[in-house]
Amino acid sequence: LLEELGINFSHIKEKTFAVLNPTGSASPEVIEDQDLAGPLVFCLLFGFALLLHGKMTFGYIYGIGGLGCVGMYALMNLMASDKTISFVCTASVLGYCLLPMAILSMVTAVLSFKGVFGYSVSALAVIWCSSASSKLFVIALSMHQQRLLVAYPCVLLYSVFALLAIF
Template identity: 40%
Template sequence: MSKEFNVPPVVFPSGGNPGPSATIQRRPTAPFQPNPSPNPIPFMSFDIGPSTTSFPAPQFGSSNSLTNFDDEPPLLEELGINTKQIWTKTTSILNPFRSSNPNLHDDADLSGPVLCLIMFGLFQLLAGKIHFGIILGWVTVSALFLYVVFNMLAGRNGNLDLYRCVSLIGYCMLPMVILSALSLFLPQGGVVISGVAAIFVIWSSRVCTRLLVQVARWDEHRGLVAYGCFLIYTLFSLLVVF
């Protein structure tokens, strides 16, 4: 037995009352469509118009680009590395008895000293000794020691700065580099290598003292300055001998 349900009539806005057989046609709407607000927010457009700035395309085959490349200085010169000056300073160390140009070492640099220290460490490495950290540390302490001693002796006449002092000590390490290379062919800890090391220590000490006197323009207490240089290079020779 079927049960009947009372369905209320559908009321339309026009006031009509269709019968039960009338078909209700509803307007399809999109799902989850929000109700339109009375004051909608205006849409802001972010469109960017075409740029009016135009850049010229590079012309690699033009003569202007070639001229600009030719006028540029070399890379080493831009980095402050003057190979000709480094070579001149290095060759001035090789003769301990000839007085070089006094103005040659006024322009201090660290490119040549760093190269000498690296070569010294590499020869020590070939001998089975890893002394890179010790070499850099001893050079720093030696430069501070010589800087303080020289300026205390010179007093008001002392014009030697620490940067120039490091540069001079580094360039005068060249005899120590030669000694480190010769030690590869000599027995370690013997009398022969000790005698050869003494000769190279005197060589480095003499050159360093001469350059310090020339650069600082101060010739008093030269023996005390030479003694300080002798202690510094004797310390480096111990790395080679032992």
């Protein structure tokens, strides 16, 4: 049944490990796989972790995520000269790279992140998410010289998610 739905667990595992190791390599075939099962799980995990704080932010998560996907889809297709990326692939990359933010929100459910230490850890989570997503976009679109330009809007998007997680 899962094969008929297009859910490939080996690709989900490879994409998750590519996010968890932002300095490693990933194959373009795995990145271009249009899988939304993993991102949906990570968005729900992020939302449930925020729910442990007493924050009902599912609407914000999906709204900001959807708007971010539309913006990144347009921006990536404008920046790439040779290749194009589909909207579903863009949503997949951004959703998978939400995993460090979900981990941050689970940790903030236990610890208070209102001080300098919390802001520093949140900044590290934003950098982690942004470097992973920019790596995946650069590999998928062969834009190796433009990684910092790709990373900047990713930093802005994941900073909004970090604000949801710590405040």
